[in-house]
Amino acid sequence: MATIRNQPAPPHPDEAPSRTWRVNLFEKFPWLKRVVKARSFQFSMILPNLLLFYLFILAGLFGTPIGSRNIIIVFVWILWWFVLITLMVPLLGRVWCTMCPLPVFGDWLQRRALVKVRSGDTVGLRNKLFGLNKRWPRKLSNIWLQNFGFLFLAIFSALLVTRPIVSALVFGLLIGLAVVLAYVYRLRAFCSYLCPISGFLSLYSMTSMIELRSVSADACQKCTSKACVRGSDQGWACPWYVYMGKLDRNNYCGLCMECVKSCPNDNIALFARPFASDIKLKGYDEVWKACIMLVLALSYSVVLLGPWGHIKNWANISESGNWGGFAVYASATTLLALVVFPGLLYLVVRLGQWLARAREHTSRELFIRLAYTLVPLGLLAWIAFSVPLVMVNGAYIISVLSDPLGWGMNLFGTAGFHWQPLWPAWVPYLQAPILLAGLFWSLRTGFHVALDLFGDRALATRALAPLSVFLTAITMVFLALFVG
Amino acid sequence: MTKKMFGMIIGAVALLLLGVLALGWRPARPVERSIIVEAEKYAYTPAVIKVNKGDRITLRLKAKDVTHGFFLEGYDLDAQARPEMPLFWVRRPSTGEAYRTVEEVRFVADREGKFRYRCSTTCGYMHPFMQGELIVQPNRLFPASLVLAVGVTLISLLRFARAGGT
Numbered sequence: 001m002a003t004i005r006n007q008p009a010p011p012h013p014d015e016a017p018s019r020t021w022r023v024n025l026f027e028k029f030p031w032l033k034r035v036v037k038a039r040s041f042q043f044s045m046i047l048p049n050l051l052l053f054y055l056f057i058l059a060g061l062f063g064t065p066i067g068s069r070n071i072i073i074v075f076v077w078i079l080w081w082f083v084l085i086t087l088m089v090p091l092l093g094r095v096w097c098t099m100c101p102l103p104v105f106g107d108w109l110q111r112r113a114l115v116k117v118r119s120g121d122t123v124g125l126r127n128k129l130f131g132l133n134k135r136w137p138r139k140l141s142n143i144w145l146q147n148f149g150f151l152f153l154a155i156f157s158a159l160l161v162t163r164p165i166v167s168a169l170v171f172g173l174l175i176g177l178a179v180v181l182a183y184v185y186r187l188r189a190f191c192s193y194l195c196p197i198s199g200f201l202s203l204y205s206m207t208s209m210i211e212l213r214s215v216s217a218d219a220c221q222k223c224t225s226k227a228c229v230r231g232s233d234q235g236w237a238c239p240w241y242v243y244m245g246k247l248d249r250n251n252y253c254g255l256c257m258e259c260v261k262s263c264p265n266d267n268i269a270l271f272a273r274p275f276a277s278d279i280k281l282k283g284y285d286e287v288w289k290a291c292i293m294l295v296l297a298l299s300y301s302v303v304l305l306g307p308w309g310h311i312k313n314w315a316n317i318s319e320s321g322n323w324g325g326f327a328v329y330a331s332a333t334t335l336l337a338l339v340v341f342p343g344l345l346y347l348v349v350r351l352g353q354w355l356a357r358a359r360e361h362t363s364r365e366l367f368i369r370l371a372y373t374l375v376p377l378g379l380l381a382w383i384a385f386s387v388p389l390v391m392v393n394g395a396y397i398i399s400v401l402s403d404p405l406g407w408g409m410n411l412f413g414t415a416g417f418h419w420q421p422l423w424p425a426w427v428p429y430l431q432a433p434i435l436l437a438g439l440f441w442s443l444r445t446g447f448h449v450a451l452d453l454f455g456d457r458a459l460a461t462r463a464l465a466p467l468s469v470f471l472t473a474i475t476m477v478f479l480a481l482f483v484g
Numbered sequence: 485m486t487k488k489m490f491g492m493i494i495g496a497v498a499l500l501l502l503g504v505l506a507l508g509w510r511p512a513r514p515v516e517r518s519i520i521v522e523a524e525k526y527a528y529t530p531a532v533i534k535v536n537k538g539d540r541i542t543l544r545l546k547a548k549d550v551t552h553g554f555f556l557e558g559y560d561l562d563a564q565a566r567p568e569m570p571l572f573w574v575r576r577p578s579t580g581e582a583y584r585t586v587e588e589v590r591f592v593a594d595r596e597g598k599f600r601y602r603c604s605t606t607c608g609y610m611h612p613f614m615q616g617e618l619i620v621q622p623n624r625l626f627p628a629s630l631v632l633a634v635g636v637t638l639i640s641l642l643r644f645a646r647a648g649g650t
């Protein structure tokens with residue numbers, strides 16, 4: 001059996017230090033529970049995206065090669081990305097995973113069903129599953145592959161977000177991988193360990209204002225069926241192999257809601273909660289994910305939003321052919337994300353440890369736990385980066401709606417809409433407060449982490465001081481890029 | 485940390501912020517500036533133009549490879565240049581008027597801050613990201629936001645250190 005993702009037993013969510021309020025949404029909105037419990041819930045969420053997504057892929061393959069005139073580029077990399085990073089992730093966590101069309105064929109291959117559930121007995125699960133149902137390698141049961149995959153794709157992002165054919169081929173490759181892995185491995189190995197989107201969603205969903213959790217930890221302890229993770233005749237085994245009785249973070253819950261259906265005790269609910277309530281990173285893979293994401297937000301801001309044409313040419317390798325420049329750009333980004341930035345983080349954490357005279361905690365523990373401070377700042381930096389994407393390039397959405405493939409159609413009479421940015425001069429006035437809010441939340445949650453570690457306010461502040469300077473410096477770099 | 489000391493530090497940060505803003509008020513003497521902007525996939529030369537508020541700008545636009553646009557944020561100016569053409573085309577987007585041919589365009593840099601100029605005519609794959617920066621000083625948002633970043637950090641740390649304030 002694959003490793004359950006959330007061991008060992010955590011404190012109950014109510015014990016989290018930053019928790020100030022928590023609302024059971026199923027109690028408050030009973031209709032929501034009815035909707036979620038319907039067997040057709042997830043497929044109904046996926047179906048519209050599935051149709052759109054395959055239209056996008058067709059547009060990528062057969063539409064115009066000009067990105068700003070092709071729906072796959074405009075809708076995916078401007079509209080979808082903006083909605084995902086600014087609304088879905090901070091408010092609704094991994095809700096994109098609920099409706100993601102990438103794994104749907106793989107799911108069908110495993111389940112031979114789109115809506116109904118099959119009871120049975122497959123490798124210890126209470127469902128009938130098809131395929132080889134092999135165990136995912138234990139050594140790869142982490143998000144390192146997602147880290148490297150996302151970094152690799154990001155290095156080629158200048159091609160990915162401007163060439164419709166590249167976007168279509170990458171999405172096709174991801175679907176193919178999802179299908180193959182679903183056939184070979186049990187449950188959603190692709191989503192859990194390979195999907196590059198899933199990797200950053202797992203990190204930033206820690207900040208989200210909803211969580212799916214057990215209502216009573218006691219009911220879970222007494223439960224003998226563990227239907228949430230093993231499945232039942234009411235619901236599929238958790239595709240992420242998460243046992244709800246021990247779930248204390250959003251990271252590896254894909255919000256598919258199968259556990260809500262399968263729980264025999266009706267003990268699973270969706271809760272609203274404060275921003276950035278999950279504050280515990282648990283391994284180096286997650287620390288490096290936080291570093292990679294922050295460095296990439298910086299890299300994208302320089303390459304795509306900066307005025308430096310030669311760097312754009314380095315990144316735009318298939319057109320410029322400047323392999324030397326590309327090597328500089330790719331190696332600098334990789335080195336910064338994997339070595340320099342984590343190294344600096346380690347140094348400031350060690351300095352904080354020295355200032356706090358903290359000998360009861362290992363450097364490893366402090367490094368992993370305090371790296372969480374990169375999460376709120378990273379998310380807000382991505383939001384700040386994404387604001388101009390939609391305010392400046394969002395105008396392409398209107399023309400592309402009428403001519404999605406760039407073939408000269410005019411379906412809704414808006415194909416000739418002239419590109420016109422939306423209040424572009426106000427963009428820096430939005431970006432600056434967004435970044436400052438990110439700094440504030442990073443410091444605030446950093447203090448909760450430090451207080452959780454040291455149990456003493458003065459020690460926590462001393463341990464956090466060098467890291468605070470580091471976070472402030474990062475914020476200033478972003479401010480220099482966006483408003484300086 | 486006493487309440488009095490905490491208040492003093494907040495006051496100091498506020499004073500520093502006001503100081504930065506006040507320094508920004510000191511006007512530089514306006515001058516005439518003649519600027520030639522050359523557009524080539526996917527960059528402008530100069531990439532960054534720094535002027536002072538009130539400067540009178542005379543701008544010429546040249547395209548070196550393909551047709552490029554020049555949409556200047558905040559100044560209601562959109563232009564288009566074609567290769568090997570000494571004249572270029574300009575319009576005010578807010579009025580919806582058609583492009584008119586000009587040799588140069590003049591305007592007064594009367595809005596301070598950071599404004600991007602962007603290509604407004606599809607010129608290739610990286611077209612949506614082709615941009616330069618016009619910085620009209622004093623760009624007070626930048627130093628003010630730097631001071632605020634320091635202020636957020638100081639105040640946060642002081643609040644953490646204080647008993648009873650998380």
